[in-house]
Amino acid sequence: MVFKRKLVISSAISLAVIAGVGAMYHTYGGTPVTEAAAAAAPPAADVDVATVVSRSITDYQEYSGRIEAINDVQIRPLVSGTIVAVHFQDGAMVRKGDPLFTIDPRPYQAEVDRAAAQLASAESRSGYAASDWERAQRLLSDNAIAKRDYDEAQNANREAIAAVKAAKAAVEAAQINLGYTAIAAPVSGRVSRALLTVGNVVSTGANAPVLTTLVSMSPIYASFDVDERTYLRFLSHDSKVTVPTWIGLANETGYSRQGVIDSVDNRLDTGSGTIRVRARFDNADGVLVPGLYVRARVGGGAPHPAVLVSDAAIQTDQEKKFVLLVDKEDKVQYREVKLGDQQRGLRVITGGLQPGERIVVNGMQRVRPGDPVKPNLVQMSGDAAAATGAS
Structure with a gap:
């Protein structure tokens, strides 16, 4: 009887377990899982x-750079005097040879006239000395003049010739100084404002003032520093002009202008590990001005x-x-x-x-x-x- 009772209890427990598993199997769509396994699975x-x-x-590399003028000129006076005219508007475009300033030319014109008069006097004395020497040569051939007198005539002629050369040089120097009174643009480009205006007295030498500045506009440079790897990959050979280069401005998302590498510096900066590169770009519209920030892109090779x-x-x-x-x-x-x-x-x-x-x-x-x-x-x-x- 005891054995039959244990068998009945065991069978009942087995049926209960089977029923529970069946319920879980039915609940999870026919896939038996345990609560521990369900808890261990992380949510997605x-x-x-x-x-x-x-x-x-x-392949290319991007860098930051600045626009630089090919010609950046400080206009200074080469003769002293009073400014009597300013011939440009501030910030105007000028061509090479256009007048910028005029310094009072009258003192220098007077110096030209004085030097020209001295030249005429020297030429007159030279003509007389030349005639006297020719006469001394004829007399010497006839033994009608002392050798000492002949030598004096010859020396006087040589001195007269030298005096003419000195007078001509004085005239040329005076004319050069007179030309310096008319200050013209040495290159084409954009001029700054006039730092000294009409009525100011200017001097020359170490203390010569800057009258204005002039920068060329087209073509124009973009300078930037490239790293050592870019230099070795693209710029260390002779055909630098074949390396494509682009720049983009601060208000642009892309690179609107294409140019060519113009020069690479002769040494690498060991502190920064970079080398200075300069590229040349057309600037016919005048948008690029010296000092402007640009993004530069350097690259090459096949796509x-x-x-x-x-x-x-x-x-x-x-x-x-x-x-x-x-x-x-x-x-x-x-x-x-x-x-x-x-x-x-x-x-x-x-x-x-x-x-x-x-x-x-x-x-x-x-x-x-x-x-x-x-x-x-x-x-x-x-x-x-x-x-x-x-x-």
């Missing part, structure tokens, strides 16, 4: 993912395919760079990547990613490798080509 986190950008690119991602999606693990990849099963994977240069707001990935793969771009702090996610597909941040519709 909502994250923003973007497909890596794939496009054909040309080649590349994958690009936003810098915000790249994480650092000690010395490694990685991204969080979302696979076909919407699970997170750790993917180490190798970085290249920046291209139009995105970072070139030289290794670790393939075209079409998805990476987490927002919500990375909420997930770890192996976690399931609910991906929300967005555009890659910083993709200037997609934003503008460019390829």
